[in-house]
Amino acid sequence: MRKMIGCTGSYLLYFLAGCVDTVMRKTRSRQLFPLYSKLLIRSADLEDWGGGGGAWGPVWARHK
Numbered sequence: 001m002r003k004m005i006g007c008t009g010s011y012l013l014y015f016l017a018g019c020v021d022t023v024m025r026k027t028r029s030r031q032l033f034p035l036y037s038k039l040l041i042r043s044a045d046l047e048d049w050g051g052g053g054g055a056w057g058p059v060w061a062r063h064k
Helices: 002-027 033-049 057-063
Strands: none
Touching: 002 033
16 A cells, blocks of 8 residues: 555656646746755655655666
8 A cells, every 4th residue: 555655646746746847948937946856856755655666666677
C-alpha cells in the first residue's frame, strides 16, 4: 500500500510541477520557480518514502 501511495503521489506532484513549468514558459516568468522546485523535490521525497523504484524506478533502470 505504501509503495502505491508513494508512486501515485510522486506522479501527481510531478504532473503539477509540469503544469507550473508550462505556466512559467507561457508567461516567461521565473517567479513560480520556487514552487516548481519544491514540487519536484517533494515528488522525489514521496517516492523515497514509498520505498523507491515506484514512480521513477523504470526510468532510472533504462539509464543505468
